[in-house]
Amino acid sequence: MRILPRSAFARTVALIAGLLLINQVVSYIMVGLYVVKPSMQQISSVVARQVEGVLTLDQWLSDSRLSMPEKRDLARAYTAATGIKLMSQNEALQQGLTQTTGYSFLSSEMSRLLGTDAEVRISQGKNYQVWIHTEGMPDYWLQMELDSFDEARFSPLLFYLILIGILSVLGGMLFTNWQNRPLKALQAAARKIGRGEVPEQLPERGSTEVIAVTRAFNQMSKGVQQLEQDRALLMAGVSHDLRTPLTRIRLATEMMPPSEDFLAEGIISDIDDMNAIIDQFIDYVRIDTSADNETQNLNYLIEDVVGHVPDTWKSIITVNYQTIPDVPVRAISIKRVLLNLLENAERYGRQRIQIDTGFDVDEQQVWFSVSDDGPGIPATDVEHLLLPFTQGDKARATSGSGLGLAIVKRIIERHRGHISLGRSEQLGGLQVRVELPVSSSAGSAP
Structure with missing residues (x-):
């Protein structure tokens, strides 16, 4: 299980978030030490002086010879004046x-200023109320x-620091996404080239490094396109x-005398094989485009191909149709796939x-499979059999150009x-399964 992000976007966002977190913690500590703490100390000093005045008045009243009503009136007048x-x-x-x-900090600070043990407690209402209890x-x-005590609250400071952090992270994400947008376009174009498509030239934008990579990619794309055209x-x-x-x-062979019919038939058969091989080469290098796509139902295409198989075939073809949706395909290419497999x-x-x-609802894919009752193919030869010019020597046969399944794979991709x-579970031979996406945006042919 990977904890650290793998993509450049996630790593950049994580780096920005980490730096901002460190900055917020340091800022919070610095504000607490150099703003909040001095304010607390100043408030404690003012309150301590008022408390000292009350304690001094209490000591003076205890030593004076005034009557009790006079002492109470004097104490009330003082407390009313000081609040x-x-x-x-x-x-x-x-x-x-x-x-x-x-609050332990305020209690210790008050004890230090008064020179005796003191306990400070605070209650919050419309205004902050400070409660003080001393040994005196x-x-x-x-x-x-204390109306001014509200300015020293931690909650607004914490709220603003969190807000600044969130806005900074969001800004970093937007900036990183803007920086990575050309890279995403490069990724999409590279995937098109991998599927045999010809992507459009990418706009050169972004940082100088990304522009250089985009320019090199466009040149490579032109080279690949030219190479494909030259090959065709x-x-x-x-x-x-x-x-x-x-x-x-x-x-010339057809004009040979009847006595040479056996030799002529062999030559004509070889010529037909060579023409078939040439057709396979042309099919392999043919470039289909999305303009050739039409919405088709594979059941109808299969029915058409099966209905036109040669009468000389010895195998009995059974088709199990299921209800399937239409898919965007190039009909002639899919027919070539079906004919090659058959x-x-x-x-x-x-x-x-x-x-x-059949139709896979979860994956939104239409599929069809072609199975036979032959000897099948060993598992070790399956992945190599789809490569161009690879024959089934080690599997089932030695004839042909080795392009049949390669053409099928190229068209499907x-x-x-x-x-x-x-391996077919019902017939025991080889089973070839083809899956095509239903969505035209995700599954149309190039």
Whole structure:
């Protein structure tokens, strides 16, 4: 299981997020040490002076000879002027002491300033209320309101730091996505070339490095396209040059005397084989385009191909049709696939050929399979049999150009489909399964 991101986009976003997280933590610590802490200390100093005044007044009243009513009036006047309320333990509990929160930092700072143990608690309402309990007045609690204490709250600071971090990460993601957009276009174009398609020239945009890569890719794409065109032209020229002498040989053979009929038939059969091989070469290098696509139902194409097989075939063909949707295909190419598969099954099978069709709802793919009752192909030879100019010497036969299944694979891949070879469970021979996507956007032929 991989924890670290693998794509460049994910790595860039992770790097930006990590740096921002470190920056936010450092900023939070720095603000706490150099902004919040000094403010707390300043507030504690102001409150401590007021508490010292209350303690001094309490000590003076205890030593003075004033009457009790006079002492109470003087204490009320002082507390009203300073905004400090003096409450007993029971009164403090009734006023909400149990709903307060103790702060160890403020308690230690207040103890340091007063020179005696002190406990500081804070309750939040419309305004912040500070509750102070000291050893100098063990039976009482001092309460005062601080309007300015709201400026030292941590919540807005934390909220703004998180907001800045989220916005920075989103901005980094947008920037990284913009940077990677040319690379995604390169990836899509490279996949088209891998499927035998000819992609359009990519726009040169992005960083200088990406522009250089895009320019090199466009040059390579032009080279591949030119090479494909040269190969098709070469094959067309070679096939034309070969058919001309073959035609002359055939005409000369047909004019041979009847006594040479056996020899003439052998020569004509060899000429037909050579023409078939030339046709296979042309089929292999032919470039289909998306303009050739039409929405077709494979059941109708299979019925058409099966209905036109030669009468000389010895195998009995059975077709099991299932209800399937239409797919965008080049009909002539799919018919070539079906005919090639049926010819292989007829050549290497014994007496039976079975064709099945179906629709995979989950994968949104239409499929068909061609099975025979021949000896099959060893598993070690399956992957090599789809390569060009690879014959089934080690599997089932030695004749042919070795392009039959290669042509099938090339056509199916250009339709963005998939071909697989295996053993038929019903007939015991080779089974070739072809899958074609239903969606035209994901499955049309190039």
